[in-house]
Amino acid sequence: MSLILNVLWLVFGGVWMAVGWLFAALLMAISIVGLPWARSAVVMAGYCLLPFGMQAVDRTEVSGPDIGTGALGTLGNVLWLVLAGWWLALGHLISAVLMAVTIIGLPFAWAHLKLAGFALWPVGKTIVPR
Known part of the structure; x- marks a missing residue:
């Protein structure tokens, strides 16, 4: 079931948000401070x-x-929130509202x-299989 949902996710806009995240990573990498x-x-x-x-x-x-994961991670998250987290989270929220218009889009909105x-506070987290 995860495979089907992931394929549909990619087709219905998941790629665009991933590109947004990669663009944020590129901007952070260009400015040595954001590395x-x-x-x-x-x-x-x-x-x-x-x-x-x-x-x-x-x-x-x-x-x-x-x-x-300690105090430096918290400081990093605060800086992230100010520099990039809010607009990435906003992109996800707008996408969630657009997906929630139909019943089929509800899993994608969620x-x-x-x-x-996660976009608001990503430092100190990792991704693992469910």
Whole structure:
């Protein structure tokens, strides 16, 4: 079932949001200051391409605490929110509203809402199979 949902997701706009995430990663990588956030944006682009059957969890649950899960991770998330997180989350929210217009689009709207929440605070999280 995840395969079918992921294929339909790609056809109905998942690719465009992944491109948005890759564009954010590129902007972060170009500005040397944003390099630490570029990795989070690339991970999120992969999650945005195939969201069904995957979930975002804190990295502390998977690999234990590290530099991105403590106070520096919180600071990184605040900076991310200001620089790129809000407009990516807004893109997901708009996509969710457009998908929720039809009954068939409801699973995709729900996926966009999950991605919008993750877009606001991605540092210190990782993607794992459900």
